[in-house]
Amino acid sequence: MRAIRSTSALVALLLLAGCGDLLNGVDSRDPTNLSYSITTETSTGTLRGVMLTWEAPRARDAWSYSVYGRPSTVGEWYLVGITTSTTFHDAGAPQRQYYVAARDADDSEFGRTRTITIEAPVSLAAPDALTGISLNRAVQLGWADNARISGGSAFRHYRVFSTAVTPSGGCDLGRWEVEGATGSNTFLVSGISNGVSRCFAVTAMSMSGVESAMSRAWIDTPRYDARHVVIDAFALRPASSGFIFHEAGANRFGAVVDGSRSDADFRVEQAQDGSFVIRAMRDAVRLAAFGSAPVPDLTSIDVAPATGYGASDLTVQPGHAYVFRIVRADGVRYGAVRIAYVAAGHVVLDWAYQSAAGNPELVVGFMP
Structure with a gap:
């Protein structure tokens, strides 16, 4: 590296500057607004270097730029590199200070930026305990707030990433995409395809621009759902007493249909004592109660059970949930309903x- 004395360099630059126009004390031939960001490997948090950016001189064309650095706030400056753009990535451990000088077509330096000092990089802990809730074309993510709590004033925000799931069931590590940033430990990823698994991870960004290692990945699969669907009792209004989770011919989901249709998944019947039952309408459909207690929300129906399904009618109760195993030509599908309300002649339900x-994942995702 080439060393120069800071005082002699400053004198030379001042002589080159001459009597150029000044705006707020800055020579119009100087490159300006030098800034930096620390770069790290997203998956591991390993330091990669520092990215410098600046603005070109306003009054004179620069053919190239010399980037100078030094390992402390005193002593000699060294030529770190030359570039024709207004950005420069210094790989590895960064210098303590930098400045940039503009060069003309004869390789003479004619203006310089202010000096910037690189603050000691602070790396935060990787976020813990990432989980997700499957929603309709969306996934609600949440994680422990350990990076913000332990980082204190050094914490800036979290960044959320997603990538495709490989055929073997792992995460495609070469295709991580940024979903967004947030100051809280929750994030809603929306606008994604139902039935297609995605892999998610979170990092923590410090005020000094250092990104932590990624959290442990979480795989989740959005699914179709709707709330407050009215299904009538078959004896009272047969035309609106049946339900199909996926009506393939019409390519629609959650269809209220005539309860006598041969392709209906189930229909609602009302017994003589006024209670309501769900009846599976096809041999390919089996149903089971989801536990023995009420569930507070549709999102409480996590993973459909592997066994316990049957063809018998199930008496429904408000707040309780029921799951369905549906055999189709291309494989088994799972559905669920939660009874939100029981009224005279009909039930109101939420479905997924x-x-x-x-x-079998209806709400909660699973670890890879």
């Missing part, structure tokens, strides 16, 4: 359906 074949 996982369109991915063989995937």
Whole structure:
């Protein structure tokens, strides 16, 4: 590296500057607004270097730029590199201070930026305990707030990433995409395809621009759902007493249909004592109660059970949930309903359906 004395360099630059126009004390031939950001490997948090950016001189064209650095706030400056752009990445451990000088077509330096000092990088802990809730075309993510709590004033925000799931069931580590940033330990990823699994991870960004290692990945699969669907008792209004989770011919989900249709998944019947039952309408449909206690919300119906399904009618109760195993030509699908309300002649329910074949995940994701 080439060393120069800071005082002699400053004198030379002042002589080159001459009597150029000044704006707020800055020579119009100087490059300006030098800033930096620390760069790290996203997956591991390993320091990669420092990215410098600046603005070109306003009054004179620069053919290239010399980037100078030094390991402390005193002593000699060294030529770190030359670039024709207004950015420069200094790989590895950064210098303590930098400045940038503009060069003309004869390789003479004619203006310089202010000196910037690189603050000691602070690396935060990787976020812990990432989990997700499957929603309709969305996934609600949440994680422990350990990076913010332990980082204190050094914490800036979290960054959320997603990538495709490989055929072997792992995460495609070469295709991480940024979903967004947040100051809290929750994030809603929306606008994604139902029935297609995605892999998610979170990092923590410090005020000094250092990104932590990624959290442990979480795989989740959005599914179709809807709330407050009215299903009438078959004896009272047969035309609106049946339900199909996925009506393939019309390519619609959650269809209220005539309870006598041969392709209906189930229909609602009202017994003589006034209670309501759910009746499976096809041999390919089996149903089971989801536990023995009420659930507070549709999102409480996590993973459909592997066994326990039957063809018998189930008496429904408000707040309780019921799951369905549906055999189709291309594989098994799972659905669920939660009874929100029981009224005279009808029930009001919320429903969810996982369109991915063989995937019992209705709400909560799973670790890879």
